[in-house]
Amino acid sequence: MAKNLFRIFRSFQSFVSLPFTKNQVAHPCASVAFRTTFDRTMVQALASFFSPKSRDFSLPNSSWGEEMIRLYEFYNNQCEGENHGGEWRRLPSYNRSLKYASGGVYLSKIIQSKARLFTRNIREPGAAFEYVVFVSKDEQRCVCVFQSGHLLEGPPGHVHGGAIATMIDTVTGSHASILSAPVMTANLNINYRSPIPLGNTVLVESCLDKREGRKLFISCKVTSTDGSKLHTEATALFLSINVSHLLRG
The missing domain is CATH 3.10.129.10 (Hotdog Thioesterase)
Incomplete structure (x- = not known):
C-alpha cells in the first residue's frame, strides 16, 4: 500500500510540473506515463483537488454556435x-x-x-x-x-x-x-x-x-x-x- 501511494505521489509531482500548452490542458494527463488506471484516476483527482484556479465558464468554447x-x-x-x-x-x-x-x-x-x-x-x-x-x-x-x-x-x-x-x-x-x-x-x-x-x-x-x-x-x-x-x-x-x-x- 505504501509503495502504491508513493508511486501515485511521484506521478502527481510529474503531472503538476509539466509545462502545459492550451491543447494539453484539455487532456492534462496525456503526457504522463501511468502504470495502472487507478494511478491515472488518483492523479487526476489530486490535480483537481489541489488546483488553485477557478474556471470561468462564461468564456467561448468549441460548442458555441x-x-x-x-x-x-x-x-x-x-x-x-x-x-x-x-x-x-x-x-x-x-x-x-x-x-x-x-x-x-x-x-x-x-x-x-x-x-x-x-x-x-x-x-x-x-x-x-x-x-x-x-x-x-x-x-x-x-x-x-x-x-x-x-x-x-x-x-x-x-x-x-x-x-x-x-x-x-x-x-x-x-x-x-x-x-x-x-x-x-x-x-x-x-x-x-x-x-x-x-x-x-x-x-x-x-x-x-x-x-x-x-x-x-x-x-x-x-x-x-x-x-x-x-x-x-x-x-x-x-x-x-x-x-x-x-x-x-
Missing part, C-alpha cells in the same frame, strides 16, 4: 477596457465551493472541492446550459446570451420549461446580486409564450422595475436573437439578505 459567438463578441466589444466604450461588463461564472455547508457529508473538503454552480454541473461542453451574462454600466439592464444543449430537452425538439425557468432565475438573480448582494428569490412568475427550439441561441434580458427597501422587482423576457419572437416573459421578486441567513438555513 456562430450566433452565440457573434453576440458574445458584440457585447464583449462594448465592455470596459482600453479599446471599449464601457457600456457593458461581462459577469464571470466560476465553478464554486460550498462556503456555507452546515453539516453531514457536505462538511467534507473533498465534497466541497467538487461542488458546482447548478447551471455549470454538466462537464460536457454544449450539453446543457451554455450562456454568458452582461450587465449595463448603469446596472439597470442585464442581458444573457443563452444556447441550449441536448440534455435540456422537454417537448420533443424543444427546451424544457424548467430549464427556461432556471435561466430566468439565473439572469434575474445575477442582476439583483449586482444591485444588492446577497439576495434570494422570493417570487418568480413565468408566462411561456412560444417554445424554444433545442440548440437555438436566444437572449434573456432583465431590467429593474423598482426597489422597495430590501425588495427588488425585476422583469425579464426571453426572445429570439433578432427580437422578432417572444418566447417567455417573467417577473421576479428578490430580497436582499444578510449572510447570517444562509448560515442559519
